[in-house]
Amino acid sequence: MKLKKLAALGLAGAMVLSTAACGGGDSGSSDGDSGSSGGSGGGELSVSIWDTNQEPGINEILADFTEETGIKTKLTVVKWDEYWTMLEAGAQGGSLPDVFWMHSNESERYMSNDMLLDLTDKIAESDLIDPANYPEDVWGLYTHEDKYYAVPKDVDTIALWYNKTMFDEAELEYPTADWTWDDMFEAAKKLTKDDGSQYGLAIRNDNNQAGYYNMIHDNGGAIISEDKTKSEWDSPETIEAMEQLEEFIKAGVMPSIETMSENGEDVLFQSGKVAMVPQGSWMVAAYRDNEYTAENCDVVELPKSAATGRRSSVYNGLGWAASANGENTENAWKLIEYLGSEKAQQKQAELGVTMSAYEGTSDAWAKSADFNLQAYLNMMDDMVIRPYSKSTVTWENEDNEILKDVYTGDKSMADACKEMAEQMNEKLAEE
Amino acid sequence: MANSGKPAKTGREKSEFLWGWLFILPTVIGLVILNIIPIFQTIYQSFFKTGDFGKGNIFVGFENYSKVFGDSEVWQSLINTLKYAVVEVPFSIAIALVLAVLLNRKMRGRSVYRTIIFLPMVAAPAAVAMVWRWLFNSDFGLINNVFHLNVKWISDPKIAVYAVAVIGIWSILGYNMVLFLSGLQEIPGDYYEAASIDGATGIKSFFHITIPLLSPTIFFVLVTRVIGALQVFDLMYMVMDKSNPALDKTQSLVYLFYKYAFINKNMGYGATIVVLLLIITMIVTVFQMIGQKKWVFYN
Numbered sequence: 001m002k003l004k005k006l007a008a009l010g011l012a013g014a015m016v017l018s019t020a021a022c023g024g025g026d027s028g029s030s031d032g033d034s035g036s037s038g039g040s041g042g043g044e045l046s047v048s049i050w051d052t053n054q055e056p057g058i059n060e061i062l063a064d065f066t067e068e069t070g071i072k073t074k075l076t077v078v079k080w081d082e083y084w085t086m087l088e089a090g091a092q093g094g095s096l097p098d099v100f101w102m103h104s105n106e107s108e109r110y111m112s113n114d115m116l117l118d119l120t121d122k123i124a125e126s127d128l129i130d131p132a133n134y135p136e137d138v139w140g141l142y143t144h145e146d147k148y149y150a151v152p153k154d155v156d157t158i159a160l161w162y163n164k165t166m167f168d169e170a171e172l173e174y175p176t177a178d179w180t181w182d183d184m185f186e187a188a189k190k191l192t193k194d195d196g197s198q199y200g201l202a203i204r205n206d207n208n209q210a211g212y213y214n215m216i217h218d219n220g221g222a223i224i225s226e227d228k229t230k231s232e233w234d235s236p237e238t239i240e241a242m243e244q245l246e247e248f249i250k251a252g253v254m255p256s257i258e259t260m261s262e263n264g265e266d267v268l269f270q271s272g273k274v275a276m277v278p279q280g281s282w283m284v285a286a287y288r289d290n291e292y293t294a295e296n297c298d299v300v301e302l303p304k305s306a307a308t309g310r311r312s313s314v315y316n317g318l319g320w321a322a323s324a325n326g327e328n329t330e331n332a333w334k335l336i337e338y339l340g341s342e343k344a345q346q347k348q349a350e351l352g353v354t355m356s357a358y359e360g361t362s363d364a365w366a367k368s369a370d371f372n373l374q375a376y377l378n379m380m381d382d383m384v385i386r387p388y389s390k391s392t393v394t395w396e397n398e399d400n401e402i403l404k405d406v407y408t409g410d411k412s413m414a415d416a417c418k419e420m421a422e423q424m425n426e427k428l429a430e431e
Numbered sequence: 432m433a434n435s436g437k438p439a440k441t442g443r444e445k446s447e448f449l450w451g452w453l454f455i456l457p458t459v460i461g462l463v464i465l466n467i468i469p470i471f472q473t474i475y476q477s478f479f480k481t482g483d484f485g486k487g488n489i490f491v492g493f494e495n496y497s498k499v500f501g502d503s504e505v506w507q508s509l510i511n512t513l514k515y516a517v518v519e520v521p522f523s524i525a526i527a528l529v530l531a532v533l534l535n536r537k538m539r540g541r542s543v544y545r546t547i548i549f550l551p552m553v554a555a556p557a558a559v560a561m562v563w564r565w566l567f568n569s570d571f572g573l574i575n576n577v578f579h580l581n582v583k584w585i586s587d588p589k590i591a592v593y594a595v596a597v598i599g600i601w602s603i604l605g606y607n608m609v610l611f612l613s614g615l616q617e618i619p620g621d622y623y624e625a626a627s628i629d630g631a632t633g634i635k636s637f638f639h640i641t642i643p644l645l646s647p648t649i650f651f652v653l654v655t656r657v658i659g660a661l662q663v664f665d666l667m668y669m670v671m672d673k674s675n676p677a678l679d680k681t682q683s684l685v686y687l688f689y690k691y692a693f694i695n696k697n698m699g700y701g702a703t704i705v706v707l708l709l710i711i712t713m714i715v716t717v718f719q720m721i722g723q724k725k726w727v728f729y730n
Contacts, residue, residue: 088696258583258675261674271571400673400674
């Protein structure tokens with residue numbers, strides 16, 4: 001009898017657990033889900049990143065760290081969209097991972113709300129980290145009121161990927177560093193086949209950093225004013241550059257927005273449907289490990305503007321940050337210090353994970369794959385930091401929504417630019 | 432026990448009372464903590480302009496509500512959600528009912544069929560969505576390639592929401608069917624015998640015996656499925672990319688809530704959207720409760 005009662009209790013308990021699993025679907029409340037982000041105990045450091053392409057390399061570096069210090073780590077990879085949801089819930093519920101990636105889109109919010117561990121004093125005392133060894137702009141992304149909140153992990157620039165086989169087939173010269181955006185357009189026309197089996201180019205509506213932002217800066221335009229209070233979408237230079245993109249769309253040298261949205265530019269490029277695609281240096285590992293791209297494709301500097309002669313690259317850098325309220329902040333700092341050290345940064349470059357932020361490590365990265373990676377390094381000669389403000393995500397997503405209508409042909413680019421400026425100004429005013 | 436009037440409890444009654452409550456206690460606690468309290472928190476939150484990470488909320492009264500009522504995106508999402516529900520609910524119930532009746536007979540391989548039809552229920556929704564995303568892909572997808580079509584199933588604004596509803600129907604069929612099967616087994620076989628002696632055909636007895644006697648189960652499935660369909664999120668989220676041009680005409684209210692609350696970090700506005708959904712769900716359910724008197728027969 002007793003046993004039966006116990007069993008029934010156990011069953012009831014199990015039911016509660018299953019309710020827990022399905023419940024909370026429509027609760028817009030603050031129940032920070034500790035299960036997914038896992039504030040770790042037992043001295044093991046939880047580390048969170050969003051890029052699966054970088055996972056093997058980062059794991060290797062973390063293993064080195066464990067060997068050196070005896071501190072164990074556990075790496076979790078969560079896709080970009082869910083990553084920020086997880087981090088948000090973790091921040092609110094007090095269960096952030098011990099160490100994690102920070103991005104310029106979000107850093108301001110986290111820093112100004114004291115979610116990140118203040119690293120200023122630790123960096124000042126450290127023998128391994130000297131701010132002079134990393135690009136100043138990247139520090140700028142993770143500095144709030146003169147305090148450092150993250151150590152730069154990497155820098156990234158943009159370059160143009162092309163499919164050599166398709167160029168050979170169309171009997172065209174490979175792209176060179178002297179190309180203008182117009183040259184690219186001309187080649188794209190010739191590389192596009194009428195039956196839709198092959199397109200010259202792919203720049204999706206949300207490919208801002210690797211795509212049209214570069215065209216805008218080349219043309220002397222901008223996205224956001226220097227003091228981050230006003231949108232520059234409606235400036236004549238910006239509109240002019242975007243109208244060139246509109247030309248690409250109208251000429252049909254790109255797959256339809258439907259196709260690009262269902263498959264993604266990288267997938268289309270990797271499956272030989274698209275001849276050219278501008279991509280960030282963070283994609284190199286993926287293209288190196290893909291048999292088709294490794295064999296058929298290469299990379300070259302971005303084209304420049306015919307009007308101004310400028311060739312710029314939007315760039316950005318991730319940072320390693322730690323939770324302000326973590327239980328293992330001492331160890332978390334040790335890990336960040338290690339990850340930012342010359343040794344780990346050198347290894348990150350050698351493994352081809354990404355370009356490292358530490359100065360003088362780029363040569364090792366250029367040798368990490370059998371492509372013309374020097375192109376990415378050359379793009380560093382003229383760099384513009386990725387436009388950001390406190391609410392970057394909000395206005396950027398809205399921009400992407402509005403641009404969809406240009407891709408489908410329902411709106412002219414000039415109108416879209418004005419609309420984007422309007423909504424962005426509204427959001428900037430609210431910051 | 433003879434002297435009634437006073438609720439003097441016997442030892443047995445007391446113990447039953449105690450154990451009864453003890454048994455439902457875990458569920459009750461779960462419901463209160465995971466559902467009831469969050470509902471009130473959500474309503475509370477909908478009156479605030481929420482600050483970052485839940486700090487620095489500013490009370491704004493009904494401002495969020497007046498914005499929601501003037502937001503065409505919200506109304507479009509409501510229409511999308513209703514379109515989805517209007518397709519998913521009737522089809523998933525009708526098909527599941529027919530399948531349940533067919534699989535309630537004695538036949539070879541009955542349990543195999545039942546298992547196969549129930550399988551989608553067991554598969555993770557994310558996996559289901561990934562497979563369908565591939566089936567529906569307009570360039571490389573199986574459906575378009577096998578039938579030599581060029582239909583943009585999930586990126587044409589006119590049909591995308593229905594394509595998503597098809598996935599919804601497919602994945603819920605098994606669950607509905609199992610509920611109907613259990614309902615069918617409650618119906619005594621004598622009725623069918625009597626009917627066939629009187630000369631009723633299979634179709635006739637389906638409409639005049641099966642459906643009326645199964646109506647409590649049908650009603651239960653209908654109510655829960657309508658609520659489920661109004662809350663659809665995972666299918667849209669998994670199948671539709673953010674750059675999809677059909678997203679506007681496909682996103683459900685819960686998807687919009689997710690967008691505002693978790694991507695744009697505007698919890699207050701997100702909360703207002705779900706409160707709107709809650710009210711709509713309640714209204715629909717109340718009408719169903721009233722309507723049931725006309726067609727549901729309890730023995």
